Amino acid sequence: MAPNHADNGNAFADDNVRLDLLRERAFNLRWAELPHDVIPLTAADPDFPAAPAIRDAIAEYAASGVFSYGQVGGLPTFRESVARYLRDQRKSPVTPDGVIAVNSAASGLAIVASQWLSPGDEAIIFDPVDFLFAHTVRAAGGLPVSWSFGRNDALDLDHLATLVTSRTRMICICNPHNPLGRCFTREELTALGRFCTERGIRILSDEIWSEIVYAPAQFTSMLSLDDDIAANVVVVHGFSKSFGLAGLRVGYIAMIDPDQRARMVERSEHPSTVDGTSTLSQIAAAAAYDHALPWLESFVAHLRDRRDQCVTALRSIPGVEVHSPDATYVAFARIQREGVSIEALTDMLRAEHRVAVVPGSARWFGAGAEGHMRLCFATSEAILAAGMQRFVAGMAASANLPRPFLNEP
Numbered sequence: 001m002a003p004n005h006a007d008n009g010n011a012f013a014d015d016n017v018r019l020d021l022l023r024e025r026a027f028n029l030r031w032a033e034l035p036h037d038v039i040p041l042t043a044a045d046p047d048f049p050a051a052p053a054i055r056d057a058i059a060e061y062a063a064s065g066v067f068s069y070g071q072v073g074g075l076p077t078f079r080e081s082v083a084r085y086l087r088d089q090r091k092s093p094v095t096p097d098g099v100i101a102v103n104s105a106a107s108g109l110a111i112v113a114s115q116w117l118s119p120g121d122e123a124i125i126f127d128p129v130d131f132l133f134a135h136t137v138r139a140a141g142g143l144p145v146s147w148s149f150g151r152n153d154a155l156d157l158d159h160l161a162t163l164v165t166s167r168t169r170m171i172c173i174c175n176p177h178n179p180l181g182r183c184f185t186r187e188e189l190t191a192l193g194r195f196c197t198e199r200g201i202r203i204l205s206d207e208i209w210s211e212i213v214y215a216p217a218q219f220t221s222m223l224s225l226d227d228d229i230a231a232n233v234v235v236v237h238g239f240s241k242s243f244g245l246a247g248l249r250v251g252y253i254a255m256i257d258p259d260q261r262a263r264m265v266e267r268s269e270h271p272s273t274v275d276g277t278s279t280l281s282q283i284a285a286a287a288a289y290d291h292a293l294p295w296l297e298s299f300v301a302h303l304r305d306r307r308d309q310c311v312t313a314l315r316s317i318p319g320v321e322v323h324s325p326d327a328t329y330v331a332f333a334r335i336q337r338e339g340v341s342i343e344a345l346t347d348m349l350r351a352e353h354r355v356a357v358v359p360g361s362a363r364w365f366g367a368g369a370e371g372h373m374r375l376c377f378a379t380s381e382a383i384l385a386a387g388m389q390r391f392v393a394g395m396a397a398s399a400n401l402p403r404p405f406l407n408e409p
């Protein structure tokens with residue numbers, strides 16, 4: 001059994017995973033969308049219930065029965081909690097007037113891209129990276145330009161310079177990086193920040209994974225860099241990954257300049273009420289930052305053990321290579337099976353071995369993910385053990401399958 005971490009009792013014990021509820025409520029490639037006997041190691045969404053402090057805050061607010069419209073751009077209490085957190089935990093000089101509550105990190109990305117890009121403008125995004133970046137840029141009428149790099153490559157600014165054109169308006173950073181599980185260093189980020197400032201290119205930094213970091217790796221927020229760099233940065237964050245609140249759809253956009261924030265809110269659909277963030281979700285998110293950081297610490301300790309469990313199992317498979325992620329709760333494994341389609345292999349694992357993973361296809365992560373699979377390990381020790389046992393067995397079987405079978409679409 002994994003050691004019991006901190007004061008959060010058995011928050012991450014095997015029997016704290018409520019499969020009965022997950023099978024009703026966990027969609028997006030997970031328990032509620034798959035046959036009962038399939039283990040999903042798919043979408044990055046934890047199997048554990050949210051922290052008690054968050055549940056209590058929701059219950060207390062709901063019991064009061066008053067659900068009036070909230071303030072445009074976010075409740076003052078929510079924005080204060082976020083600013084305090086960013087100041088204390090991230091060394092980022094953000095005030096409540098620099099914070100916009102949004103209905104998810106995905107929505108935050110969309111708001112920023114739609115305001116920074118005009119049709120035909122270019123935005124540089126990593127490759128591989130989560131599909132949301134290309135999706136968001138395209139939805140705003142922009143053109144995503146891929147900046148390829150590998151797990152251990154330093155950020156190559158000479159290469160970046162070759163991608164910049166007169167239409168380049170923004171660079172989207174994913175830090176820590178999904179799916180590579182990597183934190184960028186302060187030096188790398190500073191050099192990138194200067195590169196962009198000198199060229200008048202804005203930076204959108206998605207930091208949704210910044211709480212799931214394993215020491216000695218260290219996260220640096222782009223908003224904590226020198227003033228001139230931070231002034232050119234907008235951070236997007238959310239509560240789906242660290243606090244398991246994906247279904248509440250809540251996150252924020254943060255920046256230094258209150259005037260920029262005011263313009264961004266004004267140009268969004270928040271004043272019209274077409275868009276906006278549920279007040280109950282903001283209460284939950286504020287409670288996460290105000291009262292659930294000890295829970296989060298225990299969660300990260302649990303995840304570190306699961307990371308090691310997952311990576312050890314993957315490394316036992318011939319033809320599979322994986323870097324142990326410094327951050328995030330996904331492992332991005334390179335699968336060497338000559339002439340084998342990753343999609344067919346993934347389908348076979350699900351159909352024959354009852355374990356689901358995300359194929360490294362261009363649809364999910366860009367062309368640079370080819371030949372990979374992504375496995376989420378934010379579950380209990382027992383479920384991960386069963387899932388990895390099935391994965392290992394499936395990969396062993398795949399080595400003996402006739403190639404034409406595996407290449408079928």
Ligand SMILES: Cc1ncc(COP(=O)(O)O)c(C=O)c1O
Nearest residue numbers: 044104105106130178208238240
């Ligand atoms: C880098 C990144 N940004 C944004 C999101 C979406 O987060 P949210 O649920 O807050 O929209 C994800 C989810 O996987 C992600 O990995």
